[in-house]
Amino acid sequence: MLISLSIRDIVLIDALDLDFHAGLGVLTGETGAGKSILLDALGLALGVRADSSLVRPEAAQGIVSTCFSLSKGHPLYAYLQESGLRIETDEILIIRRVIKADGGSRAFLNDQPISVTLLREIAGYLIEVHGQHDERGLLNPRSHRLLLDEFGHIDSMPTSQAYIYWRATEKALATAQKLKEEREQDRDWLEHAVHELLAFAPQNGEEAALAEERTTLQKGARLIEDMEAIGQWLDSTEGAIALLRQAGRRLGRIAFEHPVLGEALESIDKALNEAGEASEKLGHTAMMLDGDPLRLDGIETRLFDLRALARKHRVAPDELSSFTIELKDKLDQIEAGEQGVLALSAENDAARLAYEQSAEALSQARLSAAKRFDQAVMAELPPLKMEAARFKTKIEKLESSQWSAEGFDRVEFTISTNPGADFSPLMKIASGGELSRFMLALKVVLAGEEGTTTIIFDEIDQGVGGAVASAIGERLARLSKKAQLLVITHSPQVAARADQHWLIRKHHGRPSKTKVFATRTEVKPLDKDERLEEIARMLSGTEVTDEARAQASRLLGP
Template identity: 60%
Template sequence: MLIRLAIRDVVLIEALDLDFSSGLGALTGETGAGKSILLDSLGLALGARADSGLVRHGAPQAVVTASFDAGDDAAIAALLAENGLEGEPGEPLIVRRIVKADGGSRASINDQPVSAALLREVGGRLVEIHGQHDDRGLLNARGHRALLDAFGRFDLTSVAQAHARWRAAEAALETARADLETAERDREWLEHAVGELAALAPEPGEEEALASERSAMQKGARLAEDLSGVTAHLDGSDGALAGLRQAARRLDRIAHEHEALATALAALDRAVIEASEAEDALTAAGRAMAFDPERLDRIETRLFDLRGLARKHRVQPEELPALTEELSGRLARMAAGSEGLAALEKAVATARKAYETEAAALSEARAEAALRLDKAVAAELAPLKLDAARFRTAIERRPEAQWGAEGRDRVEFLISTNPGAPFAPLVKIASGGELSRFILALKVALAEAAGARTMIFDEIDRGVGGAVASAIGERLARLADKAQLLVVTHSPQVAARAARQLLIAKSHDGIVTRTGVRLLDEAERREEIARMLSGAEVTDEARAQAGKLLAA
C-alpha cells in the first residue's frame, strides 16, 4: 500500500508531500491542473522512463520518493532478497528516482542503488496503473493464465511435481543413452582395461603396505652387519649376557656375607633383566627387518606394476580398486544396456502419463473456471454501458515443447465490442473509454485474485455520466475493500464514493506557476463536487446535489 509520496521539482510541482491511506481516494481538479504530473511522478518512482523534460525549469534535478507498506507479500520479499535488498521487518519499502536536468538518472530501493529495470519490476508488483493507453497489467496476455488460476483458486503443486518427475526421468534416460553410446565407442578399450585391472587385482591399501615393507627390508639390509655384531656381543657362551648371568650366580652364593655384596647382586640382577630385554628387542628388530632378497624382489615388482598401471589411467595407486569397480560396472551396464534403457523408457512413459493426467485435470478445471469468469465479467458489462460487448476467456493447448510446471494451457482474455464482431485481444479493439471500463469489469470479477496492493485508475469515467458514472463509482468502492485504490476523476458520482478526496490545483504568483495538492475536508469536498456538477459557477442546487451524493 502506498503510504507517502514526496515530489521535488517535477514540472510545475516545486515541493509536495502527500500521505495516503487504505480505501478509495479520489484526485480531482480542473482540466490542466496537473493531475497527469502527479501520476507521471509516481510512475517515475516506479521505474518509468526517465525524461529530463520532467525536471522543473531552473532546477538541477527532480526527485520522487514513494514509501510503501509491502505487508507480507512473499513475491516482493523474494525479489528483494534475490537482489540483496532485504529490509527491516515492519519498516516501509522506500523507492526513489532522481532525474537530472542533463538527462542522467539514478534509482534506489531502501537507499541502495538499483537498476531502472529492477525498480520497474518491483514497482509493477507494488502498484497497478490503469489508464486509457495502458498496455500492461490485465492487458498483457502473459499474465492471464495466472489470473485465471488465482480466480479458480488452483493449487498447481501436483502438476509441478509431476512435471519435475517427468523431466527428471527424461534426463536420466538421456544420460543413460549418452553413457551407452560412449561405452559402445570405447568397448574394446574398456574390455582391455578391465582385463588388465582384473589380472593385477589391486587391493585397498596394498601399495602403501608394500612400500612400508620394502622400506623396512632395505633398512634391514643396511643394518644387518651392525645387528649381527651387537648380537654376537650379547649371545653365546662367551657373550656379555652369559657372563652377567654367571657372575650373578657366583655372587648369589656369597651375597649374605656382606651388605655391599647383596647390593651388588641386586644391581647384577637388574642388569641381567635389562640385557635380556635388549636381546629380545634386537631379535624382534632382526625379524622385522629381515632381509629376504626374493621377497624384496617380488615386492618391488608388484609396486612397479601397481604404479605403472596407475600412471596409465592417470589415478593414484590407492584409487586402482575403485577404478576397477567403476570400469567393470560400465562394462556390465553395457552388456545390460538395452534392458536398462527399456526400463528407463518405461519410467519416462509412466511419468509423462502421470503429468498428462494432472495437466488434463487442471485444464478441465480451468475451462470450468473460465465459464464462471466469463459470466462474472458479463454481469459487470451492462451497468458500465458495455451491454453490446462480449467477453471470453480463451484456453488453448500449447505445443508439447512449451508444457511446463503450470500445465499445458495458454490463456488469453478476448472481447467482441459489437454483435457479430470477432473476438480479439482487449487492447487491440477497445476504445479509450471502453478499455478502462473493461479493465474495471475484469478487476471486479477478479477481486479475489492476486494483484497489486495499490491500484490507480486514470480517468476511467471519461465520456460517461449519470448511471454509468454511478456504477463505476460503486465498483471502485467495492474494489477498495480488497486493496488501496486511487482514481483520477472528473465525475462527481465517482468522487463522492471516495473515502478521501485530494484537490489538484494550479496557482500563480505573477512569476511562477505551481501545481499543489491538498486534502479536502467535508465542506470543501461538497464545494468541489458541486463545482464538478455545475461547472464554473457553483449553484445552491449543485451544492444540494453534492450533499446528496456524499450522503449516499
C-alpha cells in the same frame, strides 16, 4: 498500500507532499489542471523512463519519493531477498527517484541504490496503473493464467510436482543414454583387454617375486661353474685329495724313522679329512643351486610380459590386478546400462503420462473456471455502458516444447467490443475510457483473488455520466474494500464515493525569488465542505448554483 507521495521540482510542481489512506481516493480538477503531471511524477517512482524535460525549469534536479507499507507475508519481501536487498518485513518501503536536469537518473530503495530495471519489477508488486496507454497488469497475457487459477481456486501444485518428476526422469534418461553411448564406443577394446588380462591373471606383488627368483636363479648358474672347477681341483685323479693320499702313503712308510715325520703324517691325515668335508659341502651346494634352466626362461618370460602389459595399459605392474577388475566392471556396466536405459525409459514414459493426465485435469478445471469467470465479467459490463461487449477467456494447448510446471495451457483474456467483431487481446481496445471500465469490471470480479496493493484508474469515467457513472462509483467503492484505489475522475458520482478527495488546480503567481510570473500545479486535500463545493462545481460547471450544491449533498449522503 501507498502511504505518501513527495514531489520536488517536477514540471509545474515545485513542492508537493500527499498522504494516503486505505479505501477509495479521488483526484478531481478542471481539464488542464495538471493531473497528468501527477501521474508522470508517480510513474518516475514506478520505473518509467526518465526524461530530463520533466525537471522544473531553473531546477538542477527533480525528486519523487513514495512510501509503502506491506503485510508481513507480501510476496515482494521474498523477491527483494532473492535480489540481494536487505529489507526487514516490518520496514516501510521508501522509493526515491532522482532525475538530473542535464540528463541521467538514479533510483533508491530505503537508501539502497537499485537499477531502474529492478525498480520496475518492484513497482509491479506495489501498484497498478490503468490508463489510456497502460500495458501492464491485467493487459499482460502472462498474468492471465495465474489470475484464472486464483479466481477458480485451482491448485496447480500436483501438476507442478508431476512436471518436476517427469523432467527429472527425462534428465536421468538422457544422462544414462549418453553414458551408454560413450561406453559402447569402447566396448570392443574393453572385451579384448579384459580377455587378455584375465588370461594373463596378474597378481598383486608378482613383479617383485618374479624378479627375486630370477636373480636367485641367475646367481646359482654362475656359482655352479665355479664349484665344478673347484671340484675338479679337489676330486680328480690329479686333484689335491689324490695327491695328499699319495703323500700320506709315502710318508707312512718312513714316519717311524723320526718323531717329526709322525707329526707330519698326522697333519696330512687332518688335511685329507678337511678336504673331504669341503668336497662334500661343494657337492651338496651344487645340487641345491643346480635349477632347471627352463624355469629361469619361464620366469624371465613371465616377468617381461608382465611389465610389457603394464606399459601397454599405462599402469604399474602391481596395479594390473585391480585394473583388470576395473575394466571388467566397466564391461559389466555396459551390459547393465542397457537394462538401466530400458528401465529409465519406462519410468520416463510413465512420468510423462502422469504429467499429461494431471495437466489435462488442470486444463479441464481451468475451462470450468473460465466459464464462471466469463459469466461474472459479462454481468459487470452492461452497467458500465458496455452492453455490446463480449468477454471470453481463451484457453489453448501449447506445443509440448512449451509445457511447464503450470500445465500446457495458454490463457488469454479477450474481448469483442462491437457486435459481430472478432475477439481480440485486451490491449487492442481503442478507447481509453472503455479500457479503464473494462479493467474495473475485471478487478471487481477478481477482487480478493490477487495481491496488488494499490490500483490507479486514470479517467475511468471518460465519456460517460448519469447511471453509468453511478455504476462505476459503486464498483470502485466495492473494490476499495479489497485494495487501495486512486482514481482521477471528472464524474461527481465517482467523486462522491471517495474516502479521500484531492483537488488538482493550477496556480498563477510570482515566486518569492523572481519577478517573473510562473504557473504551478497544486494538490489540495478537501474537507467535507470543500468536497461539497467541488462536486457542485463538477455538476454545474463554472458557476456553482444552489441547486448543484443540493444535488452534491444528496450524492455525498449523510
